Amino acid sequence: MMIEALLEVKGVTKRFGGFTALDGVDFLVRPGERVGLIGPNGSGKSTLVNCIAGTLRNEEGSIRFEGEDICGHAAHRRIRMGLARSFQIPKPFASMTVLDNLCVPLLYAARKHEKLAPGRIVEEAVRILELVGLAGRAHAMSGGLTQVDMRKLELARAMAAKPKLLISDEAMAGLSASEVDDILALLFGLKEQGVAVIMIEHVMRAVMKFSERIAVLVAGRKIADGDPQAVVGNAEVVKAYLGE
Amino acid sequence: MSNKVFAFVALAVALALAAVTQLIPNEYFFTAAYTVLLFVILATAWNILGGYTGYVNFGSAAFFAIGAYTTVFFYNAFKAPLAVGIVAGTLVAGLAGLGLGYLTLRLRGVFFAIASLALAVVLYVFVVNWDYVGGARGAYVLQPREIPFGMPRYIHLIYSVQLLMAAFALVVARAIEKSTMGRGLAAIRDDELAAECSGVPTLRLKIFSTMVSCALMGMAGTTFPYYLSYIEPSSAFSLSYAVNSIAMPLIGGMMSWMGPLIGAVLLGTVQQVVQVTVSSAWNLLIVGVLLVLFVTLAPNGIMGWVDAWRRRKGR
Numbered sequence: 001m002m003i004e005a006l007l008e009v010k011g012v013t014k015r016f017g018g019f020t021a022l023d024g025v026d027f028l029v030r031p032g033e034r035v036g037l038i039g040p041n042g043s044g045k046s047t048l049v050n051c052i053a054g055t056l057r058n059e060e061g062s063i064r065f066e067g068e069d070i071c072g073h074a075a076h077r078r079i080r081m082g083l084a085r086s087f088q089i090p091k092p093f094a095s096m097t098v099l100d101n102l103c104v105p106l107l108y109a110a111r112k113h114e115k116l117a118p119g120r121i122v123e124e125a126v127r128i129l130e131l132v133g134l135a136g137r138a139h140a141m142s143g144g145l146t147q148v149d150m151r152k153l154e155l156a157r158a159m160a161a162k163p164k165l166l167i168s169d170e171a172m173a174g175l176s177a178s179e180v181d182d183i184l185a186l187l188f189g190l191k192e193q194g195v196a197v198i199m200i201e202h203v204m205r206a207v208m209k210f211s212e213r214i215a216v217l218v219a220g221r222k223i224a225d226g227d228p229q230a231v232v233g234n235a236e237v238v239k240a241y242l243g244e
Numbered sequence: 245m246s247n248k249v250f251a252f253v254a255l256a257v258a259l260a261l262a263a264v265t266q267l268i269p270n271e272y273f274f275t276a277a278y279t280v281l282l283f284v285i286l287a288t289a290w291n292i293l294g295g296y297t298g299y300v301n302f303g304s305a306a307f308f309a310i311g312a313y314t315t316v317f318f319y320n321a322f323k324a325p326l327a328v329g330i331v332a333g334t335l336v337a338g339l340a341g342l343g344l345g346y347l348t349l350r351l352r353g354v355f356f357a358i359a360s361l362a363l364a365v366v367l368y369v370f371v372v373n374w375d376y377v378g379g380a381r382g383a384y385v386l387q388p389r390e391i392p393f394g395m396p397r398y399i400h401l402i403y404s405v406q407l408l409m410a411a412f413a414l415v416v417a418r419a420i421e422k423s424t425m426g427r428g429l430a431a432i433r434d435d436e437l438a439a440e441c442s443g444v445p446t447l448r449l450k451i452f453s454t455m456v457s458c459a460l461m462g463m464a465g466t467t468f469p470y471y472l473s474y475i476e477p478s479s480a481f482s483l484s485y486a487v488n489s490i491a492m493p494l495i496g497g498m499m500s501w502m503g504p505l506i507g508a509v510l511l512g513t514v515q516q517v518v519q520v521t522v523s524s525a526w527n528l529l530i531v532g533v534l535l536v537l538f539v540t541l542a543p544n545g546i547m548g549w550v551d552a553w554r555r556r557k558g559r
Contacts, residue, residue, distance in 0.1 A: 074440070075441050091438035096434065100427070105442040
């Protein structure tokens, strides 16, 4: 049986001047699937995320979400459709409290498809904060959080949009082993709610544990895509990471 | 307090103030208070874009002048009464704001500020060369001889009108601040990319806030030709409007509607007092000194300082 794709990226090419950051990338995510996206620094992972989320426009190729071509959609329309992302470098709304940070996507994105009553916004924000373990910091100014808490907030804010697909862009870089486990548990929890997750990560332990499938980008091209064990054993992947 | 209640209170306070102050025998009070109120509107309007959304507009004087010269145009063309000038000036300035927003809001930070300043220069040259509204010579706008509500002089009337318009501006600013849109604007100010990726339609909100901000600035200018019965480009496009409409929210606090009000009343009053008691040339110097003081000692303005104090006390 053919399962309909949630996200279908076909032949996406992105150039910055003379530099080709993405070169005809095909990429597919099914509903509720956990996909790892790995690759050395500068291989185009974040560029691909930006093209999918709408903060960059790809020159060639198509991106379809739930069958709809979203290439012409602004980023705010894509998240309203259920395509959320977290940022590699946390971007909190620094003048707001942690709680208010979550209210922004709840008001502007989740409300579009979840039919949340206005009175339930704060309640829902508190629930998500409890989930990520930030409930105690709800009324702290988000600009003053620690790096770890900012990363949790970054994920929480993406979750608050009530996405069908969440792209986690290096949420775990620089975290301790137990903090990595915390965030992994969080992302596994999303799977139970039927949310598909693309995890971009350098922490291989986390990616291997999490992913049902792994795709590898090297220099803007996808060189492998499949079962995690097979991909990690792939000669080309090993060469890209370790050299010859 | 809901928006309706606040609007009612603001209107009541403005009407009461207008009525009570009519008893003040000193006519100079009205001249000075008119100027302070003008700055209340300008500062409140500027803050909608500058404070809430984080886009610095250096072209306040241009929108103020658009309001003023729209009044002049309608006066010359149809001998239109003040009320027509107010409505038309507000609309024209709002349209100009829409245009500015559409053309420049893809520019971020300092580039937007420069574009807004450029607009002021272009409009200035345009008005100087537009003979119908007086060009460089300036234009006379005669105050009507009959003054409603039994007021003794016309300045009493435009002072009262300005008071009502200031209340209106505050009501609009507060309503925006407390709304869902206010939260979206704050998100844009903090991080525009993160705001867009949280579902905030950033371009649309920015254009809207520019339009409202500029419309209110224009409204502040519509009564100005009647103030001295005479207007010429260099006074309508005066640097002092641009500088003050930035300085006042900065000193009062840019996060809430109260900041620009406090800043404008404080700075505006000090300027009026100094103008009479010391010298009129000292005005902008005082603004400069106060700005430096506040930026170094209380970067979030008086309201920011009060908030921090409250938080300390609450702990």
